[in-house]
Amino acid sequence: MDERAALALVGAELDAAGDDCAVLDGTVVSTDMLHETTDFPAGTTRYTAGWRAVGASLSDVAAMGASATAAVAVYAAPTFEGAELRDFLRGAREVCETVGGEYVGGDLDGHDEFTVATTALGATEDPVLRSGAEPGDALCVTGTLGRSAAALRLFGTDDERANDLFRFEPRVRAGVALAPHATAMLDSSDGLARSLHQLAEASGCGFAVEGDRVPVADAVEETADGADDAREMALHFGEDFELVFATPDPEAAAGASPTPVTRVGAVTESGVRLDGDPLPDRGYTH
Amino acid sequence: MDERAALALVGAELDAAGDDCAVLDGTVVSTDMLHETTDFPAGTTRYTAGWRAVGASLSDVAAMGASATAAVAVYAAPTFEGAELRDFLRGAREVCETVGGEYVGGDLDGHDEFTVATTALGATEDPVLRSGAEPGDALCVTGTLGRSAAALRLFGTDDERANDLFRFEPRVRAGVALAPHATAMLDSSDGLARSLHQLAEASGCGFAVEGDRVPVADAVEETADGADDAREMALHFGEDFELVFATPDPEAAAGASPTPVTRVGAVTESGVRLDGDPLPDRGYTH
Incomplete structure (x- = not known):
């Protein structure tokens, strides 16, 4: 099945899923994965990659009308270069600071393709869903x-x-x-x-x-x-x-x-x- | 640099990182990435993969002495088969239920290698760190x-x-x-x-x-x-x-x-x- 059909299957299996974030007792959670071949064109700096990957999950938090509390990332790459890793962390941290959240770390993983998995957390007692639009709005x-x-x-x-x-x-x-x-x-x-x-x-x-x-x-x-x-x-x-x-x-x-x-x-x-x-x-x- | 040196660099850059989980105001967060070639040997079912990947992050929550609240995962694969995806979700959900947490969803991603990125959240006001062991204990x-x-x-x-x-x-x-x-x-x-x-x-x-x-x-x-x-x-x-x-x-x-x-x-x-x-x-x- 294609990705949209598969997402529909996930949504049908899990009550908490379906919107931009999963919602749980005042906390919203969003997770994403970005890859070099599909998401980071040649020329993308690691600073930009860190910013953009973490930013994508923070954007899901924003879409729920939630404030941003924290984000984490897994940085997966064939090799770990100090300068690249520092640039990535700087981007991840700065995008969090931009929205009032905190980048609290994550994990490293050896992988043949540069890949970043991010998770962002937010807080709201009254999330905005996709389901409330009314004719006339x-x-x-x-x-x-x-x-x-x-x-x-x-x-x-x-x-x-x-x-x-x-x-x-x-x-x-x-x-x-x-x-x-x-x-x-x-x-x-x-x-x-x-x-x-x-x-x-x-x-x-x-x-x-x-x-x-x-x-x-x-x-x-x-x-x-x-x-x-x-x-x-x-x-x-x-x-x-x-x-x-x-x-x-x-x-x-x-x-x-x-x-x-x-x-x-x-x-x-x-x-x-x-x-x-x-x-x-x-x-x-x- | 090798992965351990790179992890030390991350720890030095980020105050909240360093233990099994990042800690933030009563919440602990852990994130991991597992890959088919390194973590899921031939014969591993998707049910087991879902259980084990989410379980690895829940284990980090356990190591902080925190209760488990929720987990999410990104399921990345070259194709999305309904039966495999359902099995994966069942494993992810069951391992959460085993520890009193809730599997709240995640995302799907097209990727050449079956890869799972997981994030688990926990709650504790008094996390157990790695740093308090005393001679005589x-x-x-x-x-x-x-x-x-x-x-x-x-x-x-x-x-x-x-x-x-x-x-x-x-x-x-x-x-x-x-x-x-x-x-x-x-x-x-x-x-x-x-x-x-x-x-x-x-x-x-x-x-x-x-x-x-x-x-x-x-x-x-x-x-x-x-x-x-x-x-x-x-x-x-x-x-x-x-x-x-x-x-x-x-x-x-x-x-x-x-x-x-x-x-x-x-x-x-x-x-x-x-x-x-x-x-x-x-x-x-x-």
Whole structure:
């Protein structure tokens, strides 16, 4: 079976699983694994790898509207170089500090491919699930989309800029601020289009997106080959780790959030549509 | 640098790291990664893999004297087969139930080698570290040693028995019961010999082990090629996940523990010795 079917099987077997994090008595937990071949293009520094791997799990914490408490990682590599390991730890620590959490360590493992497994912990008494969106709610996103897609095109020609783009800020503070306003939320790690299909399925609703309202990262304009390509990068590529949420009061949500919030559409009864046309469930499968 | 030097670097960089778990405000966290080529011999079922991978992290929780709250895992494999995935989840869930914790889910990841990354969480207000052993304390272990070494010899000829031996019981209940009595504790995942060197370094002490007191698993007697080989399996192979601890009152500790406790020697001023001879720091490096 493919990964999505397998994830559905896991969700059916385990009560606590299913959203961006597992939830347990006020604690949320998310775990991820990233690999050199699929997640760290040539040119990615270990500093960026540590930041991004830990950041991906922190983004799941953010998507639950939880504060970040701690993160750990397993660093698996064929060899252990002191400088690389220090850079990795610095990235892991700094991304935690950015969101008010603590990087508390982890483990090392000999492995033929550079691989990082991360786990982040968060705290909330009232997690925001994917399942509460109601027709009539506004559909909003934080920040801009397409950063990671643009970064991938810059690796090899401008590694420094690509690394900068790859080190995203997990939206933990925004998630906490948005939690009282959001009826459903997730992060855009699979791309906006796929994220909306996931929200629609969990909430039993649809979405109408207005294409010209979707906030696109500056780097997309610079690296895209025309408008269609830019749209693909912003809507489908994913790995942006912005928050996608529904809210009955988008002004209040925007006012509460430390990260800019853009209303990109509305929750509808059914169907995921972009400017009236079906928006395909196509994106990044991790 | 080798893995031990790299681990020392991580420990020096991070205040919260260093023992079997990272410690953070009453919560302990441990994370591990296991791979098919190094950790799951041919014949290991996915049920056993799920049990053992999650159990390894739970054993670290036990070594801190903490109760187990939850565990998560990333299941990475080239393909996702429903039956294998269900078996894995069953093993992960059952090992958690065995120790009173909850398996709350995790993630899936496409990867060329079957790899499992696990994280376990525990709770304790007073974690038992590796650093408190005092000369004059008794040195004790739970259960028996050599199970995993014996299992490795049985894979290929008696897979069912090998799988049974591979599914160890993490000593979480024993760890909680022993915590008030133990001055220093860790688990024997690197083998008794190496564990004692680690305890000796952290506590600034030595150990005198009495060889004929070391409790050896029945399966070792059946699979060993003579007494020297049996001793190697029990003292050096490791991956047994028993608790190794120092205590001023071994009778009280044994009385409190739901798992049999054996006094195998004493804490000394310096040097790790077996029947008077140096016990080499040789064992399993994960």
